[in-house]
Amino acid sequence: MSAGKIIAYIVAAILIFFGVLFIWGATGDQGDLMWIPVGLITIALGLVLIFWAARRPKQDVLPQVTLKVDLPGNINLDTLKCKSCGGALKAENIKMVAGAPVVTCPYCGTTYQLTEEPKW
Structure with missing residues (x-):
């Protein structure tokens, strides 16, 4: 109330x-x-x-949370491919799970965490 x-x-x-x-x-x-x-x-x-x-209607204000995903390293989404089947991945296939970017392949269903490749 x-x-x-x-x-x-x-x-x-x-x-x-x-x-x-x-x-x-x-x-x-x-x-x-x-x-x-x-x-x-x-x-x-x-x-x-x-x-x-x-x-009087409830006026509970829920906080608006915006999560911006900053993918680690230099990742070109046009060339991102599944590690298992080689299928092309899109930005919609990347989700944040427990604070880490996780990819789910729409073709083979494989789920794995994106890792940052060294820049050197």
């Missing part, structure tokens, strides 16, 4: 409580009947606030 809904429910409870007190006080021995409409309006505002808070 969001903080806005909790605050709305607390304010509504306070409004309803005071509305009941206004009505109760107006109906006593020395009560003034003009407080009855004030109490009814206060209770109505509290109920409207509860209705509004209950109907």
